[in-house]
Amino acid sequence: LGDPQNLKCVTHNLHKILCTWDISSTGGHGQTDFCYTTNDLTPQVCFKTKERRVEIPIPEGSTTVTIKSSGTAFPTKEFVIHQKDISFVPVTPRILSLMPDFPTSTINLKWNDNGSVFPYGLDALWQIQILRKEATEVVTQVTYYSKLTHEDVILSWNWTSDMPLECTSHYVKIRCYINATQFVGHKDWSDWSSVEVIPGKDTEPGGSGVFPLDPVVAVGSDLTFCCVHEEDQRITNMTYGSKSYTMMQLSSRSHAIRVLNASVSNSSGTNVVCRLENGLEGSVVFVGYAPDTPQNLSCETSNFLTIKCTWKPGRPSGLYGERRTKYSLFERTSGKNVSCEVNEVSKDHVCGFPVLPDQETYDFILGVFNPIGQAQSSLFVDITQRVHPKTPEKLTVTGNNSTSIQLRWFINGSFAEVRLLCQIEISSSHSERKVHNVSVPGRKSSTYTAQLNALHPDTKYQFRVRCSAADHFWRWSDWSRGVEQTTSEA
């Protein structure tokens, strides 16, 4: 044993300090008498130890420590420890969980902030490192801020990789720094936590392929594709579409290419092909647009049975088949939702919604979504003010004499809720085309009649009819087919 020296004290929790010292000469590990006083008022506390480290309460200002090798002639050595001489190194954080979400290439990290150990309200900084290549290459280092609450809180943080997590193993470690403003000693970062890993496919026996597999991404995206292959397979090249790209080696079994500002793909997608010595691996990427907000949303009914909504879709998404843009019509009042069958190639975008019993006003939300994004438009409408009758049919002459003619026609649809205004166009060879308006009570799938008077005898006339809602005009129906009739002689 010998003379105690190089006394150093560190605190991990601002409550206790851990002091260590050296002994000037070698020799066995005999007992040491260790005494300390925290302040002048409290009696000295002593105990024996074989260790060269002791844990004692942290002093407010300073504390006097005496160390004596038991049973030897060496003198007692006294040290005064001031708070400023103490280092504050927080406890090394421990990663509770590290969860990959492969579809989104996102890693979720959870750890305990050990807040219960510290006074309330301290600011904590957490440095998180993501590494690759056997944890030798730092991909990113992020500082996360939190406030300690004198309780243990599970903190959570997400990181999205610029490449699929399958491409290669990702390693994570964390350390912390606590800004204990009251503590006057030296403050330092904790040690790094142990490293946690998300294994890549390049660590799996037989794990091979191009990743991401068959993704759908937005135009303009920067993409990283990797080719995972067997150790003994030599990779010839990787192409995106028809272009070959410079490869980056991620590991002995994984190579990657980086494609910037991806342009819209054709309908069958863009192939990402990895040519190996004895085979091909590939993926198909679909690059398209998120749906535009639908424009000119308009809804009307032609028969009070179905409401037909139409809209302008905006820019085509460039996505087809099962990735196409899909539409649904939701009506807030009734809570009813209808999915719309829209053909992605045809120009007209139409969706039918059933007229609901005892409901005239409809609060529509047209939802639009595809794998890249979504949008919506809304429209509040009273369908009695959006009547666009079907073309009148079976226009026939049911009676005539020298100066008047009776017409009858049929309109499909139930218009019991409204009055109809019908326009009868009258033309003949020797008088100007005239229009005769007639207002009739609407009925359910019914025929309507009108009588035209003040006609000229022995004259050939052509008639056709169209109808609309009498109150709250919205749109005329198309003209019916014409019918011809000659008035009888006077």
Place this chain on the structure above:
Amino acid sequence: MAAADSPSAALRRDLCSRGIRLAGKMRADVVDLLDAYVEQQGLDASASVAAVEGLPLAAVERWDEQTGTQRLLENLAAYRAFRALLAQMLEEQREQLGEADAGLGRALAAVLLQVSAFAYHLEELLRLESRGIPGEEEEEEDGPPPPPRLSLFEQKLRGLGVLRELAQWAVRSVRDLRQLAKPSPATGVAPGLAESP
């Protein structure tokens, strides 16, 4: 002087020659379809394709030693397999492209129709020889389980492999049917299926 044809021999020769024309037309359409498919799918025409599950191979050893029945039965089994493979391709095409490339879908459906017609034609030839025709059900019962879900790129390559092999089969079918239509050297009459090499 060549012996007069028996009615069944004449009918078989007629069926064979019509089959040859069918197979020739099918081959031309498959080659066109293959070109359109390669372009539409963004593939490299020379891409190597791994073995496709359930794909009948046209190449056959000791082709000239096969009997007529063997030829017809192998042809029939192959075109039934192609009918299933093409139907699956068409389904995948609709799933992936929807209405986007109706042209390719129509061409694929047209070839599928021809394959079905050719399979029926082969059945006619087998019936002519009162040969039992393997029922579809028998085949489906122990037929291959539904293939594992392939990635889109693997689906594209499989389609390439199917169309390539179908083009080869059309060539082989023409040769097989010519072989069947040949009169046997001795009698000058087209031999029954069993005997014709």
